[in-house]
Amino acid sequence: MRFGNRTLARTWTAYAMILPAVLMIAAVAIWPLIRTFWISLYDLRLNDPERNQLNMSYSVNVEKYAESTALLLSLLKKEAAAAQGDRQSELSALADRLSRVNEELKEDAAFKKRLDDVNELLDNFQPVPAELQQIRLDRNKAVRMRQQLSDIKQSVQSLKDGGALSRPDDAIGLTNSVLQSFSVPNYVGFGHYQKLLSEPRLWDALKNTALFTAISVALEMLAGLLIALLINRTFRGRGLVRAAVLIPWATPTAVSAMIWHFLYDGQNGIVAKLLMEIGLVSDMSALLSTRTGALASVILADVWKTAPFVALLLLAGLQTIPSALYEAAQVDGASRFKQFFHITLPLLKPTLLVALLFRTLDAFRVFDLIYVLTGGGPANSTESITIYAYKTMFAELNFGAGSALSVIVFVCVLLISMAYVKLLGGETLSRRIR
Amino acid sequence: MNRQAGYSFYAATAIFVAAVMFPFVWIFLASVKAPAYLYGRYAFDVVVPEYTLDNYVSVFANHPFGRYLLNSFAVGLLTMTVTLGIASFASYAIARLHFPGKTLFLGVLLAISMFPQIATISPLFLFMQSAGLRNTYAGLVIPYTTYALPLAIWYMTTFFRNIPYELEEAAKMDGASALVVFYKVLVPLVSPGLFTTAIIVFVDAWHEFLFSLTINTKESMMTVPVGIAMFQGEFTFPWGEISAAAVTVTVPIIVLVLLFQRRIISGLTSGAVKE
Numbered sequence: 001m002r003f004g005n006r007t008l009a010r011t012w013t014a015y016a017m018i019l020p021a022v023l024m025i026a027a028v029a030i031w032p033l034i035r036t037f038w039i040s041l042y043d044l045r046l047n048d049p050e051r052n053q054l055n056m057s058y059s060v061n062v063e064k065y066a067e068s069t070a071l072l073l074s075l076l077k078k079e080a081a082a083a084q085g086d087r088q089s090e091l092s093a094l095a096d097r098l099s100r101v102n103e104e105l106k107e108d109a110a111f112k113k114r115l116d117d118v119n120e121l122l123d124n125f126q127p128v129p130a131e132l133q134q135i136r137l138d139r140n141k142a143v144r145m146r147q148q149l150s151d152i153k154q155s156v157q158s159l160k161d162g163g164a165l166s167r168p169d170d171a172i173g174l175t176n177s178v179l180q181s182f183s184v185p186n187y188v189g190f191g192h193y194q195k196l197l198s199e200p201r202l203w204d205a206l207k208n209t210a211l212f213t214a215i216s217v218a219l220e221m222l223a224g225l226l227i228a229l230l231i232n233r234t235f236r237g238r239g240l241v242r243a244a245v246l247i248p249w250a251t252p253t254a255v256s257a258m259i260w261h262f263l264y265d266g267q268n269g270i271v272a273k274l275l276m277e278i279g280l281v282s283d284m285s286a287l288l289s290t291r292t293g294a295l296a297s298v299i300l301a302d303v304w305k306t307a308p309f310v311a312l313l314l315l316a317g318l319q320t321i322p323s324a325l326y327e328a329a330q331v332d333g334a335s336r337f338k339q340f341f342h343i344t345l346p347l348l349k350p351t352l353l354v355a356l357l358f359r360t361l362d363a364f365r366v367f368d369l370i371y372v373l374t375g376g377g378p379a380n381s382t383e384s385i386t387i388y389a390y391k392t393m394f395a396e397l398n399f400g401a402g403s404a405l406s407v408i409v410f411v412c413v414l415l416i417s418m419a420y421v422k423l424l425g426g427e428t429l430s431r432r433i434r
Numbered sequence: 435m436n437r438q439a440g441y442s443f444y445a446a447t448a449i450f451v452a453a454v455m456f457p458f459v460w461i462f463l464a465s466v467k468a469p470a471y472l473y474g475r476y477a478f479d480v481v482v483p484e485y486t487l488d489n490y491v492s493v494f495a496n497h498p499f500g501r502y503l504l505n506s507f508a509v510g511l512l513t514m515t516v517t518l519g520i521a522s523f524a525s526y527a528i529a530r531l532h533f534p535g536k537t538l539f540l541g542v543l544l545a546i547s548m549f550p551q552i553a554t555i556s557p558l559f560l561f562m563q564s565a566g567l568r569n570t571y572a573g574l575v576i577p578y579t580t581y582a583l584p585l586a587i588w589y590m591t592t593f594f595r596n597i598p599y600e601l602e603e604a605a606k607m608d609g610a611s612a613l614v615v616f617y618k619v620l621v622p623l624v625s626p627g628l629f630t631t632a633i634i635v636f637v638d639a640w641h642e643f644l645f646s647l648t649i650n651t652k653e654s655m656m657t658v659p660v661g662i663a664m665f666q667g668e669f670t671f672p673w674g675e676i677s678a679a680a681v682t683v684t685v686p687i688i689v690l691v692l693l694f695q696r697r698i699i700s701g702l703t704s705g706a707v708k709e
Binding site: 013015024030036237243249250251252253262268273316372386389 | 461472520521524543554556557559576580581583587640644673676699703
């Protein structure tokens with residue numbers, strides 16, 4: 001009995017100990033992932049006041065509406081009082097029209113009550129709490145009211161153009177505010193995905209990413225294996241070589257990309273000059289300004305940075321192979337070649353596959369290197385899928401489509417990992433995590 | 435394997451080390467050449483008529499490079515501390531205690547370590563924006579810690595496992611609770627492992643680019659990688675200054691690597707090789 005309680009207590013201790021990690025991962029990794037998918041279903045644009053929120057339905061920002069309508073109404077009345085003849089009647093007609101819109105909105109009892117509450121707060125110079133800000137509107141009514149308001153905006157614009165207003169910019173600004181207090185639903189379902197999948201830019205970015213991943217990972221694994229085989233022995237200066245292996249790993253990718261940028265420079269890049277002299281590129285500036293040149297540059301810089309790291313992983317794998325196996329093979333007269341294919345490769349396979357998995361996923365997510373080295377250029381020819389997603393979100397401020405692209409990256413990574421898990425067998429991976 | 439090293443071996447190794455080190459040597463040279471000799475006739479020469487340290491002065495005087503370094507250090511150290519705190523508890527539980535759901539937790543950790551971070555950037559950016567955490571250290575430490583946790587827990591679980599059970603059993607016989615055993619017996623024993631993990635977590639935070647680029651956009655809050663990327667103008671590259679900045683951030687790393695290479699290598703390879 002006592003033993004049972006003890007076990008239970010230990011289970012709870014264990015849960016308490018993993019709790020901070022679980023909370024952190026749930027809140028900062030898993031929840032945002034779900035949220036990204038959610039955002040990708042909306043047309044969310046940070047630079048467009050009508051679409052900078054996720055709106056399933058039509059609604060009004062009551063505070064903004066109340067303030068700007070009241071100001072616009074009084075401005076129109078003042079302008080009418082100051083104007084003459086036709087202009088005066090036109091302006092008072094506009095003011096009436098705006099009041100009618102306001103009255104019609106207030107026919108909705110919930111809206112009227114909310115508007116009154118908000119007005120009371122505003123009159124007392126009190127802040128309007130967030131939960132009172134937004135109120136839903138019936139779809140038909142919202143469409144009708146917005147139409148009315150756009151008409152009013154057009155009239156104000158033509159009055160302004162005719163020079164009939166004493167404060168034309170205020171009038172236009174306020175009319176815009178009234179219009180913008182209405183939120184339009186921006187739920188688009190799978191619209192972004194449909195659009196993205198039908199455009200060549202996504203497929204080009206996927207092609208670039210796949211090409212980069214395939215070539216650089218293949219070269220890194222090959223170079224890494226050669227280096228590991230080379231330094232898998234005791235020799236003088238071993239510590240120095242190991243430090244040299246670690247230095248590219250320890251340099252920030254953005255910094256090494258900058259360094260390579262200098263080596264590739266069209267005027268004073270020594271690697272560019274070298275490649276020109278052996279005839280690989282026609283002239284130095286062609287390296288970063290043509291598609292093939294830029295892609296090759298990015299791949300070379302990546303191989304330089306990660307092949308030593310792969311070598312490190314493989315070296316650790318090589319060192320677990322018992323030397324007795326090689327001694328026995330030698331006694332049996334097996335050649336070096338045979339030893340490599342019958343002992344080294346099979347025993348190194350799990351390490352090779354794990355390194356391959358992690359390198360593939362890293363290469364597929366490539367961002368810093370391309371961002372600093374080519375910026376995705378020339379003419380998007382080295383644009384990876386992550387760069388495309390970043391530009392959509394942070395250059396165009398189109399978070400909806402950008403999130404959809406991020407989800408596509410996630411799905412690709414998921415597919416790649418699943419393929420590898422199948423290849424590796426669950427056994428190797430679970431041994432890794434157990 | 436104890437094959438003897440011959441001349442061809444040393445030649446091949448020398449070529450490899452030279453290939454790895456060449457970019458650093460070349461960028462160091464560029465950083466000390468007087469600006470006039472970076473282009474034209476002397477662009478590819480090692481020996482030029484004039485060397486200077488002006489670029490190093492200029493990096494700190496004309497750019498907030500000192501500030502970038504401070505920010506990177508602060509973010510790296512904070513990330514390291516928070517990550518180690520959270521991960522040491524979790525990895526002890528995994529290494530020593532049995533609880534239902536352990537396999538699921540480990541599976542989630544593995545999945546998070548493979549995660550494309552771009553897939554979380556839009557909601558995190560919007561959250562940091564609305565919570566006022568953009569251009570703060572917390573805005574970077576929160577995501578960095580989260581993405582460092584899987585690796586940190588992974589490494590430290592291995593270290594906890596390597597401690598003999600007998601030590602704990604003895605403490606438990608004396609009536610110590612799981613927490614006391616953890617604090618008084620295990621943490622001191624595992625401190626070399628903690629140290630290795632700390633270095634790797636710090637280096638990862640020092641490298642991070644995407645979150646730093648998007649969340650801390652104010653110049654005074656930028657970290658080193660982003661700061662260096664911002665050195666380039668629209669059409670101009672002040673190569674002398676860029677080289678000096680690159681050398682300045684690389685030197686401490688080389689020192690770190692030379693000092694702790696054994697620990698770093700044992701940490702980095704602990705997951706890849708079965709024991």
